[in-house]
Amino acid sequence: MKLLITRPLPDAVMQAAHRQFDVTARQSTLPLTAEDLRASLRDFDAVLPTLGDLYSAQVFADVPKPRASLLANFGVGFNHIDVAAARAAGVQVTNTPGAVTDATADIALTLILMTARRAGEGERLVRAGKWQGWHPTQMLGLHVSGKTLGIIGMGRIGKAIARRAHHGFGMEITYYNRSPAEPGLPARAVSLTEAMAADVVVAAVPGGASTRHLINAERLAEMKPGGLFINISRGDVVDEAALAHVLQHGRIAGAGLDVYEHEPHIHPALLTMENVTLLPHLGTAALEVRTAMGMMAVENLVAHAAGLPLPNAV
The missing domain is CATH 3.40.50.720 (NAD(P)-binding Rossmann-like Domain)
Structure with a gap:
């Protein structure tokens, strides 16, 4: 054969x-x-x-x-x-x-923590020789423990993310799923609108025609100003231009991406933003x-x- x-x-x-x-x-x-x-x-x-x-x-x-x-x-x-x-x-x-389940969930938590605690920005500061030492108001980020996590897609990977976030960081879990799901831990099934209003939002849906641009300008407008958006699903689940727009205008606090709409090409605006964490599709690496x-x-x-x-x- x-x-x-x-x-x-x-x-x-x-x-x-x-x-x-x-x-x-x-x-x-x-x-x-x-x-x-x-x-x-x-x-x-x-x-x-x-x-x-x-x-x-x-x-x-x-x-x-x-x-x-x-x-x-x-x-x-x-x-x-x-x-x-x-x-x-x-x-x-x-x-x-x-x-792929656990490895991809790990990358979701990596992106949440890197973006919330400004880790990429901090490393760039150190490598550039611009760090002048610790002080009490240096690079203040989001403390994720106890915050609300909205998971879009509660399949195998969504459930693995929920377990890590709930048991590891005490996060309150809300989720949106197209069909009934049993997450196996305390979590609330909510509308997509409510899931998008969490402190941190993670897209974990399958790719394909039915989910292309599921996260668009309308959905991103439902996020809170201090919210973080994370994508570990497929790049075209997100309208990348719309995401760049809300970030440019300060309508959300940051984003962490492991996948891209036109991979390996990335929207140029995202490459210039300090509050965006960009990984080269490391989900299962x-x-x-x-x-x-x-x-x-x-x-x-x-x-x-x-x-x-x-x-x-x-």
Whole structure:
């Protein structure tokens, strides 16, 4: 079975794949090009793609009878794959849920603390040699303990964020979810408007057409002036221009982002703001986590090759 792996993966994952399949592994860390995408469907039995490999409806339309019968996505998010078009072409899609939950929740708390306590700004001050020493009113930020956290999306990751914030920092949890959810700790299900009015707001919804620009100018206007906005979901969940606008005009206190609407490109205004924490999509960037994700993708591939039910079909 010929398998294309579209990006370099941890060694243990590559070894596991080579034991099972005839592997072609791209060495580039960049997404597949338009021609690469089409060739992957024509020339391989299965593909292990990841974020940025844009399998759009047009790609499947251009390869109406693909040789590939499985896209074993590396990552829990799969909004870069048109799943309906894939299914219509006879291509199944899997993902890697579960493996990413705790690591992504950790990055949410990292962004909350960095933004609230002005850690990025402080480090830049020290590295620039401009720090003149401690004084009582130096770089005063937000004390997060006991504050209200509004979580937009109470899935696996939202629940993991809630546990950390409630048990670790005594935060009061409100959340908005499109379907009933049981967070497993004291938390109030509220409207999206009320969730946006928390001291700190975290977007943790899946990507896709239904959540694109869920956080827009109207929603950002519902935040309190001292509020912090954090995004660890997908970049296009947020209207980045609208976020830049409210920050520029001081309508919210700050933001922390790990994902971007036009990744890796970032709205220029955000790059200049001291009250914005910007991370390079580090949500799952730990070796053991990326290895677990890759092994899950390989398990999906092995099941597919054996004609067994897919463990993580989407």
